[in-house]
Amino acid sequence: MPLLEKFRENWVRPALFFGNNPLSLAGGAITSASGATMIGYWLLELFARPNANPYLGIIFFLILPALFILGLALIPVGVYRRRRKLMKAGEIPAEFPKIDLNDRVFRHGLDIVFIATIVNLLVVATASYRGASYMDSPQFCGQSCHVMHPEYTAYQISAHSHVPCVECHIGSGASSYFEAKINGTRQLIEVSFHPVAHLSRKFIPDYPRPIPSPVTSLRPARYICESCHTPTRFDGDKLLVISEFADDEGNTETQTVVALHLGGVNALSQYVGIHGMHLGHIEYIAADSTRTTIPWVQRTNPDGSQSTYAASALKGAMPKGERRVMDCIDCHNRAAHTFVTAEEAINQAMTAGSISPDLPWVHKEGLVLLKASYASQEEASEKIPAGLEAFYRATNPAVLAGKAALVRTAGAELVTLYSQNVFPYMNVTWGTHPNNIGHMNYPGCFRCHDGDHVTKDGASITQDCSACHNLLAVEEAKPKVLGDLGIQ
Ligand code: HEC
Ligand code: HEC
Ligand code: HEC
Ligand code: HEC
Numbered sequence: 367m368p369l370l371e372k373f374r375e376n377w378v379r380p381a382l383f384f385g386n387n388p389l390s391l392a393g394g395a396i397t398s399a400s401g402a403t404m405i406g407y408w409l410l411e412l413f414a415r416p417n418a419n420p421y422l423g424i425i426f427f428l429i430l431p432a433l434f435i436l437g438l439a440l441i442p443v444g445v446y447r448r449r450r451k452l453m454k455a456g457e458i459p460a461e462f463p464k465i466d467l468n469d470r471v472f473r474h475g476l477d478i479v480f481i482a483t484i485v486n487l488l489v490v491a492t493a494s495y496r497g498a499s500y501m502d503s504p505q506f507c508g509q510s511c512h513v514m515h516p517e518y519t520a521y522q523i524s525a526h527s528h529v530p531c532v533e534c535h536i537g538s539g540a541s542s543y544f545e546a547k548i549n550g551t552r553q554l555i556e557v558s559f560h561p562v563a564h565l566s567r568k569f570i571p572d573y574p575r576p577i578p579s580p581v582t583s584l585r586p587a588r589y590i591c592e593s594c595h596t597p598t599r600f601d602g603d604k605l606l607v608i609s610e611f612a613d614d615e616g617n618t619e620t621q622t623v624v625a626l627h628l629g630g631v632n633a634l635s636q637y638v639g640i641h642g643m644h645l646g647h648i649e650y651i652a653a654d655s656t657r658t659t660i661p662w663v664q665r666t667n668p669d670g671s672q673s674t675y676a677a678s679a680l681k682g683a684m685p686k687g688e689r690r691v692m693d694c695i696d697c698h699n700r701a702a703h704t705f706v707t708a709e710e711a712i713n714q715a716m717t718a719g720s721i722s723p724d725l726p727w728v729h730k731e732g733l734v735l736l737k738a739s740y741a742s743q744e745e746a747s748e749k750i751p752a753g754l755e756a757f758y759r760a761t762n763p764a765v766l767a768g769k770a771a772l773v774r775t776a777g778a779e780l781v782t783l784y785s786q787n788v789f790p791y792m793n794v795t796w797g798t799h800p801n802n803i804g805h806m807n808y809p810g811c812f813r814c815h816d817g818d819h820v821t822k823d824g825a826s827i828t829q830d831c832s833a834c835h836n837l838l839a840v841e842e843a844k845p846k847v848l849g850d851l852g853i854q
């Protein structure tokens with residue numbers, strides 16, 4: 367028997383015979399319908415501007431492909447059930463209804479099945495590829511679920527707003543890809559069951575609010591940050607100018623000017639400054655899960671010797687806790703998600719002029735409004751502007767009459783500052799996610815550089831102000847140095 371005929375006798379004819387059942391037919395219908403919809407959407411996307419709504423993405427890249435595959439799977443299930451039923455009843459025909467290839471209608475039918483199969487394969491391949499790349503997009507990570515709202519908001523206004531989340535959060539290679547997807551599935555379950563999770567704390571997992579930091583699954587910085595930034599680059603000094611406004615009627619402005627010794631690897635191949643001095647191998651043990659208390663630090667010096675610094679409270683004992691090799695993220699922990707303090711927020715906005723320093727008392731009153739407690743961002747966006755207007759109406763109606771536009775702009779800017787930093791639903795408020803880059807608002811550098819970490823010979827991790835920076839001016843009105851530099 368020729369191969370083609372054998373195939374027809376033993377496979378095609380029985381398949382057509384058994385496939386004639388409601389389940390298989392429904393499967394075929396679901397598959398064709400979802401396939402046609404997806405093709406239609408992709409064509410639309412080719413010619414029209416794609417819709418940025420992430421929920422649409424969930425439908426077209428996740429739900430429809432799932433339906434498509436479900437339909438495909440239903441077909442053999444139907445075939446199997448019909449065959450078993452007929453076999454039990456002894457009704458399987460000795461010979462399946464004949465297929466006549468000379469029959470033109472039947473031949474065309476076969477052609478259609480053949481073409482449809484190829485199209486189906488193409489659809490599945492494209493769908494799964496597009497689904498995967500959709501799930502890798504910042505829209506999916508940040509917008510599909512409001513749990514990520516704080517991080518996504520901060521990300522969008524960061525220097526890394528064009529670096530996809532997965533560049534930092536998911537490793538390359540199959541294992542970290544699957545690890546991330548499994549993590550994602552767990553999170554999806556937690557988020558889906560959140561409304562009922564409190565009823566059965568033990569059995570259904572709920573997601574933590576706020577999402578805890580640090581992210582222990584993050585890969586070492588040499589795989590993330592160093593794929594774009596060269597750690598040995600020499601940056602010299604960096605000038606930092608920080609403006610602050612006082613809580614008086616005139617919002618008196620002062621400036622702090624700091625020359626940070628950023629350093630790196632200099633022309634003589636020496637490791638110098640803030641970046642250079644931590645490039646060697648530094649290990650530390652953190653006594654708490656937020657890596658705030660660091661009682662033990664060990665540096666492997668360029669000559670291979672080791673210096674071990676211990677907090678005096680340890681009295682020579684080894685502390686328990688996470689042991690970690692220090693890298694970029696120990697200082698730049700908020701690289702893509704910086705939340706500022708209310709003071710920093712309002713000072714930056716007043717420096718930029720989006721909250722006008724010409725409004726009397728606006729620094730003091732703005733801070734009061736920012737730090738008040740609101741049930742939601744929606745409530746804050748009503749109460750903050752209303753509160754500012756009420757303040758001027760009660761204390762200084764002339765301002766409302768003369769500078770109404772400035773008051774309105776200031777109110778709107780305060781709402782923006784609030785909604786970039788406070789997310790009541792996720793229990794994220796001012797100070798929830800500390801920034802380790804300095805030492806003024808959070809322990810930061812002083813977790814180690816507190817003068818209390820000493821070696822056996824009495825050397826300490828320095829707290830000398832000039833090791834890290836020159837303080838060119840501290841809270842001065844119109845500092846001379848800025849005038850000399852021509853940047854005032
Ligand atoms: C430039 C690298 C980078 C990018 C891009 C990035 N992140 Fe992060 N992310 C980090 C680092 C670093 C941390 C803090 C890790 C730590 O403290 O251990 C973090 C922490 C988080 C956390 C934990 C909660 C928190 O606030 O600390 C979440 C959730 C998160 N990121 C989500 C996202 C999402 C969603 C995106 C994309 C919209 C994204 N990240 C893009 C580097 C990045
Ligand atoms: C995909 C490339 C990429 C990766 C990965 C990346 N960065 Fe960046 N980073 C950039 C670019 C580009 C800029 C400059 C953006 C600009 O100036 O607008 C930048 C800027 C910065 C800045 C200056 C930010 C500022 O506010 O001025 C810091 C600090 C920084 N990155 C640290 C990190 C750290 C830490 C990591 C790892 C967690 C990291 N970066 C990962 C590309 C990257
Ligand atoms: C010991 C803490 C520390 C470590 C570790 C560290 N940095 Fe920094 N980095 C700083 C400080 C402090 C600044 C200046 C911050 C500022 O501008 O306010 C800075 C600035 C930067 C800048 C901006 C430079 C500029 O010219 O504005 C980049 C980019 C950067 N770091 C990348 C990295 C990368 C990549 C790593 C890891 C290889 C790293 N840093 C490790 C403390 C650190
Ligand atoms: C995990 C602990 C740790 C943290 C956090 C840390 N450092 Fe260090 N730092 C060290 C150690 C250890 C040394 C080496 C001490 C030595 O050899 O004198 C060092 C050395 C330095 C030096 C060189 C000092 C000198 O005597 O020349 C500078 C500058 C510096 N750090 C800046 C910073 C800054 C800025 C930050 C915060 C953004 C920071 N460090 C955070 C552990 C730390």
Ligand code: HEC
Nearest residue numbers: 608622624803804805806811815828829830831833834840
């Ligand atoms: C281990 C390094 C280190 C040491 C030691 C250190 N600083 Fe700093 N300091 C920093 C860094 C890093 C910043 C910049 C933070 C940022 O980027 O916002 C800073 C910023 C500042 C600022 C400006 C910040 C602001 O918001 O106004 C002042 C003021 C300051 N330091 C004072 C001091 C004084 C005083 C000492 C000595 C007792 C000291 N620092 C010791 C690392 C250090």
